[in-house]
Amino acid sequence: MKFTILRDRLLAGLNDVMKAVSSKTTIPILTGIKIDVTNEGMTLTGSDADITIQTFIPVEENGEQIMDITQTGSIVLQARMYNEIIRKLPTNEVEIEITNGYATIIRSGKSEFHLIGLDATEYPQLPEIAADRQFTIPTDLLKSVIRETVFAVATSESRPVLTGVNWKVEGDALICVATDSHRLARRKVNLENLPNDITSVVIPGKSLNELNKILEDTNNPVQIVLTNQHVLFKTDDVLFFSRLLEGNYPDTSRLIPEEFKTMITINGKSLLQAIDRASLLAREDRNNVVRFETLENQTVEISSNSPEIGKVEEQIQVESLEGENLKISFSAKYMMEALKAIDGQDVVIEFTGAMRPFILRSVADDAILQLILPVRTY
């Protein structure tokens, strides 16, 4: 293997695949990045066994010569070291050469690095994914769907399947659900060409968070392929593979109440800020619970009380308030995350009593539904 490449383009590619590489891996070769050079260009692969990211750098791009290949080949180089060396090279032209076995030389300006690489044939194979069954979603919509659901996954491993987001196909709708059994986030999206053979998968929350960091805020399509054990997200630049979680995801549809005793419409941003303030005191007691009470005159009161530190009270005007009066307590954290997912619009909150789960949705549409279990304090 011997080629030259523009440093900045190589760094951009490394930046993508580095996101999959973990320093905590127990598989030594996965601390490395695999480099495959063919006559068409260079493929970089990084992986932590759960997530694998692959990117391709062509010899020529937008009319610019990126690489000059003298000899093709493959090598695995230690990821963090390789990335830092490339980043600190003195010029934008880099020459990389394998001289003898796995001995690799990186040259730039008057700098010369000699690194000991690893055998690329020992790097794990990518899962075989047939690309004939795929559906597409605009990148910005996919990012919204992730942002509106992934925060609600369980962080504890006691029920591993809850650490992922359940993606379910029902006709033309993709329904994404996350729950940690104290709250639930659900997002529906109507899409074309959804698969009809694989209709329910659970994607690890961590994979979706990493994917979200890599995706840019464009409306370019992302192609998605589901298999029984993996999901593949394809953009122009990057292939992102994630392992799926095993196990049956619980049926959450029965958790969502269908009748309501109190219904409030309120500005989401005002409510979010008031709860943020109330949680300043609530947080000190470690439970982070705030109280919510309906008052006269279309007003609700948010309050919190911490005997050692003090208390806070705040009243907010609502847009509308129907049904029974209510006193309820809930986690400020869950409420703030749910309101952030609905993103500052007016929200409708529907309660069925102080001890029953309540739901939040945007006044504009019901594509997003957030459900929270209250806390018993009254």
Added chain:
Amino acid sequence: MKFTILRDRLLAGLNDVMKAVSSKTTIPILTGIKIDVTNEGMTLTGSDADITIQTFIPVEENGEQIMDITQTGSIVLQARMYNEIIRKLPTNEVEIEITNGYATIIRSGKSEFHLIGLDATEYPQLPEIAADRQFTIPTDLLKSVIRETVFAVATSESRPVLTGVNWKVEGDALICVATDSHRLARRKVNLENLPNDITSVVIPGKSLNELNKILEDTNNPVQIVLTNQHVLFKTDDVLFFSRLLEGNYPDTSRLIPEEFKTMITINGKSLLQAIDRASLLAREDRNNVVRFETLENQTVEISSNSPEIGKVEEQIQVESLEGENLKISFSAKYMMEALKAIDGQDVVIEFTGAMRPFILRSVADDAILQLILPVRTY
């Protein structure tokens, strides 16, 4: 105590004094910020016992009404909580009132916080510092002096006096020295009105780092008062008190060699970057040592070798090279920090042999001197 104040101005003041407050303090009242309101305005004080920062907010500033005082008084409020509450208040007008003992109410918009304060008379008194003996230094020069010396203080507490920077008065010169006994940084500044009674103090490195964060990059004067146990830095907005370190600072002048066998003039930035690259491999072996060797043709070579990972070599053209040939090894970290202190200019490096300390200074002037002890590897 009862007054209203503009939130943004209060936040700016809190931002300064919060830098002195440590969550790790063993003195409970120092987790708080002291608030003293007189008819002239509000004084805020924060302290971790070593550093104390005080700032004053006047009733009126630049023709703008900042405060409206109904009743004067004093209270201590838990610092982090107080700061977060003020930051998150819904409007820019804040009312603060002590109602009963130490019970304090903070109101803004429809928010009302009740906090339990502490007795301000139990807050430690500031050291008495007579302001009649002071000298001044432009803020940006003071920041340079700190930046060029403080990085070289010892981090280990085995010789506590070395964790500070020694400020010594010699006639019209202030000489600032820091050393961890492996390297030394010295900066001389000529100033007027230097004290002639207190001629040597040791200021904790931590205090100087905090001071540097607070000082803005202006050429406004900072007034400095030295006493036997404290130093006070006064700017327009802030009083910054630091405890001094006890004990005799070692006489370092004899450490600095006066004769040289090899003298090199070299571009500081090129050398810094080459050592940064070489240290990528050196770091992995934990000792972070790089090699430096004079070659023919006005060239030096920087190299590093890590048997398990690889090696790196780089040649740099020097401006001039006089005297004996040399092979020497040193800590990449110490060398990079010394070069950063000299700040990218051409540097003169004077060596007395591979086992003897060597010194660096700017080609432009000798106000800054950096000394490094080599490491035995050849």
